[in-house]
Amino acid sequence: MVEFSGVSKTYANGVTALHDVSLDIATGDFVFIVGPTGVGKSTLMKMIYREELPTRGTVRVEGRDVTRMPARDVPYLRRRVGVVFQDFRLLPRRTAWENVAFALEVTGALPLHADRRVTDLLETVGLAARADARPGELSAGEQQRVSIARALVHRPRLLLADEPTGNLDPDTSWEIIRLLARINEDGTTVVVTTHDHTVVDRLRRRVIAIDRGAVVRDDAEGVYAGRRD
Amino acid sequence: MPAAGTEASGPATRRRGSARRVRPLGVRYALAEGAQGFVRNGLMSVASVVITAVTLVALGGALAVAGALNHVAATLERQLQVVVYLRPGVTPEEIAAAHSRLEGMPGVAGIEYVSPEEAMRRLEAQVGPQAKFRDLLQHNPLPGSFVVTATGSDRLAAIAAAARELPGVDEVRDGGHVLERLLAVIKAVRLGGTAGGAALACIALIVIAGTIRLTVFARRAEIEVMRLVGATAWFIRWPFVVEGAVTGACGACAAAAVVAAGYALIAGGAARALPFVPLPGAGEVAFDIVWKLLVWGVVIGVAASLLAVRRYVRA
Numbered sequence: 433m434v435e436f437s438g439v440s441k442t443y444a445n446g447v448t449a450l451h452d453v454s455l456d457i458a459t460g461d462f463v464f465i466v467g468p469t470g471v472g473k474s475t476l477m478k479m480i481y482r483e484e485l486p487t488r489g490t491v492r493v494e495g496r497d498v499t500r501m502p503a504r505d506v507p508y509l510r511r512r513v514g515v516v517f518q519d520f521r522l523l524p525r526r527t528a529w530e531n532v533a534f535a536l537e538v539t540g541a542l543p544l545h546a547d548r549r550v551t552d553l554l555e556t557v558g559l560a561a562r563a564d565a566r567p568g569e570l571s572a573g574e575q576q577r578v579s580i581a582r583a584l585v586h587r588p589r590l591l592l593a594d595e596p597t598g599n600l601d602p603d604t605s606w607e608i609i610r611l612l613a614r615i616n617e618d619g620t621t622v623v624v625t626t627h628d629h630t631v632v633d634r635l636r637r638r639v640i641a642i643d644r645g646a647v648v649r650d651d652a653e654g655v656y657a658g659r660r661d
Numbered sequence: 662m663p664a665a666g667t668e669a670s671g672p673a674t675r676r677r678g679s680a681r682r683v684r685p686l687g688v689r690y691a692l693a694e695g696a697q698g699f700v701r702n703g704l705m706s707v708a709s710v711v712i713t714a715v716t717l718v719a720l721g722g723a724l725a726v727a728g729a730l731n732h733v734a735a736t737l738e739r740q741l742q743v744v745v746y747l748r749p750g751v752t753p754e755e756i757a758a759a760h761s762r763l764e765g766m767p768g769v770a771g772i773e774y775v776s777p778e779e780a781m782r783r784l785e786a787q788v789g790p791q792a793k794f795r796d797l798l799q800h801n802p803l804p805g806s807f808v809v810t811a812t813g814s815d816r817l818a819a820i821a822a823a824a825r826e827l828p829g830v831d832e833v834r835d836g837g838h839v840l841e842r843l844l845a846v847i848k849a850v851r852l853g854g855t856a857g858g859a860a861l862a863c864i865a866l867i868v869i870a871g872t873i874r875l876t877v878f879a880r881r882a883e884i885e886v887m888r889l890v891g892a893t894a895w896f897i898r899w900p901f902v903v904e905g906a907v908t909g910a911c912g913a914c915a916a917a918a919v920v921a922a923g924y925a926l927i928a929g930g931a932a933r934a935l936p937f938v939p940l941p942g943a944g945e946v947a948f949d950i951v952w953k954l955l956v957w958g959v960v961i962g963v964a965a966s967l968l969a970v971r972r973y974v975r976a
Contacts, residue, residue: 510891546683
């Protein structure tokens with residue numbers, strides 16, 4: 433599903449975010465990418481949905497080298513890759529339902545029964561009853577559920593969550609991680625970056641540890657050990 | 662992040678009027694968002710329209726003046742005439758000799774002798790019936806002349822030069838010279854207007870782009886979400902392009918009105934001062950330039966909008 437080979441990223445200011453990273457994420461995987469803040473986890477995620485380009489190396493998503501993808505194809509890549517952020521990035525003047533629908537509306541590619549799909553997705557993330565509430569009226573956990581529903585609306589085969597629990601209390605964090613695990617069980621490949629050891633140690637899934645721009649560990653049923661923060 | 666609006670945060674909040682429908686966002690969305698951006702920027706939009714209008718007034722003014730002069734030049738070109746004025750007191754023999762010499766010149770299509778009496782009659786006809794010069798003047802001051810029609814505008818200079826050598830000839834008016842000078846003036850006006858317009862267009866571009874950037878800034882969260890969920894670059898750009906086009910079109914209409922009014926004023930004065938010079942009417946000029954100004958206004962506005970979103974929408 434995702435394949436990094438020899439990826440390095442040096443920013444214009446000379447900071448090296450990643451150094452010669454190679455990794456392979458199979459279809460159907462659930463992967464934690466762990467490590468302290470500022471070691472290149474987000475950079476790695478951004479390369480998957482092509483918000484950043486590597487300085488060297490290639491990134492393949494569903495077999496396609498996204499580093500050589502023409503800019504006009506990027507929107508179509510992003511419809512196949514859902515992204516969730518720490519800060520939710522919801523539009524404050526739209527309801528939960530409208531936030532999810534917006535992702536369909538702006539791409540102009542409306543599936544059959546689009547209304548139904550939005551309602552069903554809010555059901556999936558457990559927010560059917562709050563569909564008409566605006567982000568300001570929702571708790572942080574609820575807002576993250578809306579953003580997950582939005583990320584899934586194009587039925588992506590890959591879901592990226594960049595520090596999805598960064599703004600949440602421990603109980604809510606665990607609920608969100610469980611929701612992501614359930615989405616993974618339904619067949620979507622899920623990649624989660626985090627520096628939250630509790631959820632990593634509790635879920636026992638594949639853990640890729642990154643430190644100072646390099647992969648330092650890759651365990652199939654890993655824990656957040658060897659941490660430095 | 663606790664719930665902000667408190668009273669409406671029950672578990673089953675329903676908002677009236679929220680139709681749960683996924684609407685495809687198309688042309689209407691772009692037009693509505695563009696218009697909304699234009700209105701929301703208020704005075705900044707007004708400033709953009711004004712600077713665009715100023716730019717286009719420079720361009721439109723030059724176009725109008727050049728157009729009027731072109732009209733004059735075309736009239737002159739059609740006439741293809743050399744007027745050979747005779748000395749006062751020229752004898753009938755000299756007139757006959759000059760006539761036959763002119764007739765024999767290459768490139769001469771026709772010759773008409775205009776006697777001093779005929780010239781006076783024509784002047785009176787041109788100026789109007791109220792003028793009775795014959796009653797005011799004891800002598801007719803007008804000279805006799807030959808109006809020589811050439812076969813082409815390229816022959817005018819040669820005919821004029823030869824006519825100057827004839828006995829009894831006082832002065833030769835060669836339309837070609839006037840035409841040449843007029844064409845040079847037209848060229849200069851066009852060039853000056855275009856250069857001035859281009860310089861102003863750069864300023865207009867910066868002002869409009871700055872204004873649209875306010876809209877971009879106000880909508881940056883939305884733009885960010887659109888990018889992330891896979892909206893195409895053009896989908897994101899359209900509302901801004903509309904805002905730019907609206908700004909440019911408003912500026913163009915204002916400019917066309919100013920230029921037409923200014924032209925009507927000047928052409929009215931010119932028509933009184935120079936009754937012999939044929940000038941196109943103000944309506945004709947306005948019609949001629951308004952679409953050119955619209956095109957340029959919209960081009961400037963759209964270019965500015967693309968400049969404004971460039972940083973946010975790369976592809």
